[in-house]
Amino acid sequence: MALKLPSFSFLSSFAPPQMASLRSPKFCMASMLSTGPKEVENVKKPFSPPREMHVQITHSVPPEKIEIFKSLENWAEQNILVHLKPVEKCWQPQDFLPDPASDGFHEQIKELRNRANEIPDDYYIILVGDMITEEALPTYQTMLNTLDGVRDETGASMTSWATWTRAWTAEENRHGDLLNKYLYLSGRVDMKQIEKTIQYLIGSGMDPQTENSPYLGFIYTSFQERATFISHGNTARLAKDHGDFNLAQICGTIASDEKRHETAYTKIVEKLFEIDPDGTVLAFANMMKKKISMPAHLMYDGRDHNLFEHFSAVAQRLGVYTAKDYADILEFLVGRWQVEKLVGLSAEGRKAQDFLCRLPPRIRRLEERAPGRAKQGPSIPFSWVFNREVKL
Ligand SMILES: [Fe+2]
Ligand SMILES: [Fe+2]
Numbered sequence: 001m002a003l004k005l006p007s008f009s010f011l012s013s014f015a016p017p018q019m020a021s022l023r024s025p026k027f028c029m030a031s032m033l034s035t036g037p038k039e040v041e042n043v044k045k046p047f048s049p050p051r052e053m054h055v056q057i058t059h060s061v062p063p064e065k066i067e068i069f070k071s072l073e074n075w076a077e078q079n080i081l082v083h084l085k086p087v088e089k090c091w092q093p094q095d096f097l098p099d100p101a102s103d104g105f106h107e108q109i110k111e112l113r114n115r116a117n118e119i120p121d122d123y124y125i126i127l128v129g130d131m132i133t134e135e136a137l138p139t140y141q142t143m144l145n146t147l148d149g150v151r152d153e154t155g156a157s158m159t160s161w162a163t164w165t166r167a168w169t170a171e172e173n174r175h176g177d178l179l180n181k182y183l184y185l186s187g188r189v190d191m192k193q194i195e196k197t198i199q200y201l202i203g204s205g206m207d208p209q210t211e212n213s214p215y216l217g218f219i220y221t222s223f224q225e226r227a228t229f230i231s232h233g234n235t236a237r238l239a240k241d242h243g244d245f246n247l248a249q250i251c252g253t254i255a256s257d258e259k260r261h262e263t264a265y266t267k268i269v270e271k272l273f274e275i276d277p278d279g280t281v282l283a284f285a286n287m288m289k290k291k292i293s294m295p296a297h298l299m300y301d302g303r304d305h306n307l308f309e310h311f312s313a314v315a316q317r318l319g320v321y322t323a324k325d326y327a328d329i330l331e332f333l334v335g336r337w338q339v340e341k342l343v344g345l346s347a348e349g350r351k352a353q354d355f356l357c358r359l360p361p362r363i364r365r366l367e368e369r370a371p372g373r374a375k376q377g378p379s380i381p382f383s384w385v386f387n388r389e390v391k392l
Contacts, residue, residue: 060211061148068275069149069161069214075271076160083264084167093178096250098185109185115244116186121385123238124188126320127251128384129311130231131183133296134176134254135198139206140295141169147210147217168261175254182250193383197301204298209290215283218268219333223292225262226329229255231321238318266336277342278349284339285352288330288359301383313377313392323367331360 098108144165145151152162183189210216236251272280299308315321334340339356342349377392 054207054209056207057209057211059148061213061215065276065279066149066214068272072271073160076164076268079267079271080164080264081160081167083260083267084164085171085260087170090171091174091253093174093181096178096246096253097181112182112185112246113187115246116188119188119239119242119244119247121188121382121388122314122318122390123235123242124183124186124385125311125314125382125390126231126235126238126318127179128183128189128194129296129299129315130228130235131176131179132194132197132201132299133228133294134172134179136201136206136296137169137172137176138202140172141165143206143208143210144168144217144221146212147214148212150214150217164264168264171257171261175257178250178254182247189384190386193301197299197307197384200300200302201296201298204300206293206295206298208293208295210287213283215272215280216287218265218272219284219287220292222262222265222269222333223287223329224295225258225265226332227292227294227321227325229258229262230325230329231315232258234318234320238320266333270337273337273342277344278346280337281339281342281345281349281352281356284333284337285355288356292326303383304380310380310382310392314390317377317392323370324364327360327363327367330356330363334360 098105098112102108150159150161150165152159152165154162157163183194184191208217208220210220232251232255236248236255239245239247239251269280269284272283294308294312297308299311301307304310312321316323334356339353342353345353379389379391381387381389
């Protein structure tokens with residue numbers, strides 16, 4: 001295993017690849033240096049999830065800024081909770097799946113499987129990766145509850161922030177459920193390998209580098225919701241191209257939830273820009289310098305130590321989520337929060353503003369200079385589709 005230094009690159013679609021080579025579950029910096037990689041392989045630990053090798057900063061926002069979020073309680077109730085849908089008006093996975101209590105159940109499954117047979121393996125890699133990402137939901141609720149000033153202190157806290165987090169989680173929970181059940185019924189994928197990947201991923205957590213800061217946290221979630229909106233939207237489009245309108249509807253419906261979530265999170269950050277433009281522009285630049293890592297970046301199936309990079313490469317090739325999308329999302333957020341028009345910033349704030357406004361074209365230039373990589377990937381076996389080979 002080569003030890004690569006972090007590099008400035010946006011070539012991997014879902015996540016910047018700077019940590020890829022450090023991500024093996026068996027990698028341990030200290031023992032690597034003293035004994036070499038061979039011995040590291042032999043070290044038996046009862047449980048050793050993949051992890052990232054950078055310093056984890058905690059509680060970086062001072063208490064007086066955390067107070068801002070407490071003072072926004074009423075604002076959040078009136079402006080953020082309105083983006084939640086009442087449960088009775090929400091779709092449920094069962095609305096899109098064969099009804100096990102109906103006489104036509106077996107016939108409906110047969111139809112679903114006939115349609116699924118028309119779809120190529122590479123599409124299933126994307127759908128499985130998206131499903132696994134959704135299924136690691138416990139991690140995302142945990143992540144939101146790491147944020148100072150907005151966390152759910154009791155598990156049933158009545159604050160607007162905690163109410164939002166629980167209801168958001170409950171909405172998101174339907175995404176993984178629906179995709180999981182669909183994929184199970186399709187008969188196209190190795191469910192046990194997928195289930196192992198989910199267990200590994202939840203066990204590993206995620207490392208979004210948000211430092212317990214609600215500024216960084218809500219910038220991260222704004223980016224993420226838009227990224228998932230784009231990728232589910234593209235899987236919907238591709239399902240339609242493959243003639244599966246039911247699957248297209250499934251992915252499209254999930255995408256529309258993500259859009260609503262994006263609206264809520266970007267509204268929170270918009271408010272922060274209004275109250276504390278300097279602090280917010282610095283947080284935005286900070287987050288983009290670290291790069292937005294995707295929620296499932298620590299994905300592992302027990303076999304492929306670079307599973308996430310491989311999944312991302314297929315997503316890039318199929319145009320489901322690409323380096324261009326990364327730049328587009330950033331550009332969208334810079335526009336949405338009117339970063340260019342901010343005035344009265346400190347010298348540091350102006351530097352951050354300048355950095356952010358120049359970043360999207362810079363990412364695009366880097367992307368254009370990566371010569372023809374999308375067409376040149378090798379084929380590798382994916383355990384999710386019974387080790388059949390899929391082109392990267
Ligand atoms: Fe989701
Ligand atoms: Fe979402």
